[in-house]
Amino acid sequence: MGFMDFFKKKNSGDVAKDRLKLLLISDRADCSPDVMEQIKNDIIQVISKYMEIDAEGLDIQITQTESESNNGTVPALFANIPIKDLKHSGK
Amino acid sequence: MSEVIVITSGKGGVGKTTTTANVGAGLAQLNKKVVLIDTDIGLRNLDVVMGLENRIVYNLVDVVEGNCRIKQALIKDKKYPNLCLLPSAQTRDKSSVNPEQMKKLVDELREEYDYILLDCPAGIEQGFQNAIAAADRALVVTTPEVSAIRDADRIIGLLEANEINKTHLLVNRLRMDMVKRGDMMSIEDVHEILAIDLIGAVPDDEQIVISTNQGEPLVGSDSLAGQAYMNICHRLLGEEVPLLDLENKNGVWSKFVGLFKKN
Numbered sequence: 001m002g003f004m005d006f007f008k009k010k011n012s013g014d015v016a017k018d019r020l021k022l023l024l025i026s027d028r029a030d031c032s033p034d035v036m037e038q039i040k041n042d043i044i045q046v047i048s049k050y051m052e053i054d055a056e057g058l059d060i061q062i063t064q065t066e067s068e069s070n071n072g073t074v075p076a077l078f079a080n081i082p083i084k085d086l087k088h089s090g091k
Numbered sequence: 092m093s094e095v096i097v098i099t100s101g102k103g104g105v106g107k108t109t110t111t112a113n114v115g116a117g118l119a120q121l122n123k124k125v126v127l128i129d130t131d132i133g134l135r136n137l138d139v140v141m142g143l144e145n146r147i148v149y150n151l152v153d154v155v156e157g158n159c160r161i162k163q164a165l166i167k168d169k170k171y172p173n174l175c176l177l178p179s180a181q182t183r184d185k186s187s188v189n190p191e192q193m194k195k196l197v198d199e200l201r202e203e204y205d206y207i208l209l210d211c212p213a214g215i216e217q218g219f220q221n222a223i224a225a226a227d228r229a230l231v232v233t234t235p236e237v238s239a240i241r242d243a244d245r246i247i248g249l250l251e252a253n254e255i256n257k258t259h260l261l262v263n264r265l266r267m268d269m270v271k272r273g274d275m276m277s278i279e280d281v282h283e284i285l286a287i288d289l290i291g292a293v294p295d296d297e298q299i300v301i302s303t304n305q306g307e308p309l310v311g312s313d314s315l316a317g318q319a320y321m322n323i324c325h326r327l328l329g330e331e332v333p334l335l336d337l338e339n340k341n342g343v344w345s346k347f348v349g350l351f352k353k354n
Binding site: 028 | 235236240241244245269270272274275276277284
């Protein structure tokens with residue numbers, strides 16, 4: 001922790017609020033590992049039509065992201081999809 | 092028309108029973124006919140909080156099983172003749188009653204009472220299912236802590252799934268000194284996170300402990316918690332009451348008054 005961080009230390013009330021916001025998103029989404037796996041497989045199928053992707057390295061998760069509405073944050077589905085090979089269009 | 096309100100929280104120890112006792116006594120003070128039902132079979136407590144533990148003859152399970160009539164099991168409050176308690180059974184378990192039986196029982200009580208308050212057990216199992224089966228509205232009690240709020244959120248989801256759409260949030264055990272310091276989530280924080288109608292907030296007040304020791308609800312007294320509960324009762328009746336200023340306890344004037352009010 002840097003010197004300046006000491007002064008920027010968040011109040012524990014804010015820490016609690018931030019932690020809860022994240023926690024409730026995953027609670028509410030109620031995405032069991034099964035459902036997440038299905039979503040993952042579907043994404044692989046769709047993307048694979050257009051390019052070759054690394055199915056093993058694919059990572060998806062539900063978190064939150066900044067937005068102009070709704071107090072600045074909204075839930076979001078993040079997917080990190082490594083591409084192995086960009087197929088040339090028309091092939 | 093009578094209304095059935097379930098007081099629930101998910102997490103234990105956040106003040107469901109205290110809230111049931113005080114809201115019940117408050118509504119009775121406002122001249123409503125009120126019956127409180129303790130649905131926590133096996134771990135009954137509403138009777139001691141109300142100070143009626145020595146008057147129990149029959150209980151909820153006796154009524155459901157037909158060992159007695161409802162009237163025989165109802166205990167009249169010491170102070171308010173229009174307030175009654177249907178105690179729970181202490182030596183049985185949650186499976187002694189099912190949601191249908193609960194509905195039937197409550198429907199019978201609807202004919203005679205304006206408000207039927209159901210004190211729900213902690214958890215989301217059978218006891219919870221029994222308690223919410225007959226409810227028109229729900230009062231979700233939480234404290235400004237991550238664990239209680241998380242459980243409250245889960246409960247709100249389950250209430251929606253069970254088509255109880257009138258849900259009200261009660262933030263209990265608020266410590267304004269900590270909120271001011273930023274070390275406790277504020278009423279607004281909790282309200283924002285759970286996003287249901289806020290019916291009121293009750294401060295963490297020593298008087299609650301004292302009143303529970305004595306077995307007398309403190310609603311309507313001039314303690315901060317007593318006023319907060321009374322305001323909640325008025326809001327339940329549909330009146331618009333501004334949120335109580337929970338900080339006035341620390342004001343110079345109240346301290347001054349407090350000096351003369353000790354006991």
